Amino acid sequence: MIHVCRKEHFNAAHKLWNPNWSEEKNKEVFGPCSNVNWHGHNFELIVTVKGMPDPETGFVVDLKALSGIIKTLVIDKVDHKNLNMDVEFMLGKMASCENLVVEFWKILEPAINDIVPHGSLYKLTLYETPRNFVEYYGE
Numbered sequence: 001m002i003h004v005c006r007k008e009h010f011n012a013a014h015k016l017w018n019p020n021w022s023e024e025k026n027k028e029v030f031g032p033c034s035n036v037n038w039h040g041h042n043f044e045l046i047v048t049v050k051g052m053p054d055p056e057t058g059f060v061v062d063l064k065a066l067s068g069i070i071k072t073l074v075i076d077k078v079d080h081k082n083l084n085m086d087v088e089f090m091l092g093k094m095a096s097c098e099n100l101v102v103e104f105w106k107i108l109e110p111a112i113n114d115i116v117p118h119g120s121l122y123k124l125t126l127y128e129t130p131r132n133f134v135e136y137y138g139e
Contacts (some may be wrong), residue, residue: 002123004060005048008070013040014095016084034090044127045074045104046093051119061116069111074104101126101136109138 015038015087016030028033033039047070051060081087089103101124112121127133 001048002053002060003050004066005046006063006066006070008045008067008075010043010045010075010079011040012043012078012083015039016094016096017084018094022099029110038084041128043078044133045070046123046125047108047112047121048123048125048129049116049119050122051116052129054118058120060119061112065115066112069115070108073107073111080089081084089105097126097128097132097134101134105136105138 012090014033015035017026018029021029047066049061049066053060078087079091083090083100085091089107090100093099095101104126105121105124108124109121122137124136125133125138
């Protein structure tokens with residue numbers, strides 16, 4: 001089995017805030033991430049597709065097509081946006097990396113699987129900072 005990865009980049013702001021909690025509790029749990037005026041990150045999204053090479057092309061996935069799907073379905077929707085307010089699929093959800101990567105999976109999985117004849121979406125890795133990241137393998 002071969003794993004092919006594509007890395008994309010986006011910038012976005014968000015705030016971690018539970019409206020059911022007091023300001024004090026939000027600050028205690030989320031620290032500076034609960035800043036009333038938001039805060040931002042330079043996110044990195046790595047999309048990993050697994051499969052066997054197509055016998056005619058030698059590709060597991062056409063990376064140009066994969067990049068186009070990622071950019072159109074995800075990056076264009078989140079880049080230079082406020083994840084809490086501007087991104088439709090995040091409305092009403094805590095804008096944590098954990099929730100964000102799950103939403104990305106829901107969007108990307110069917111589109112990627114349509115272009116990968118001998119494989120499928122395997123993993124999403126979302127870097128919030130160089131030291132903080134999440135990985136998601138689907139349900």
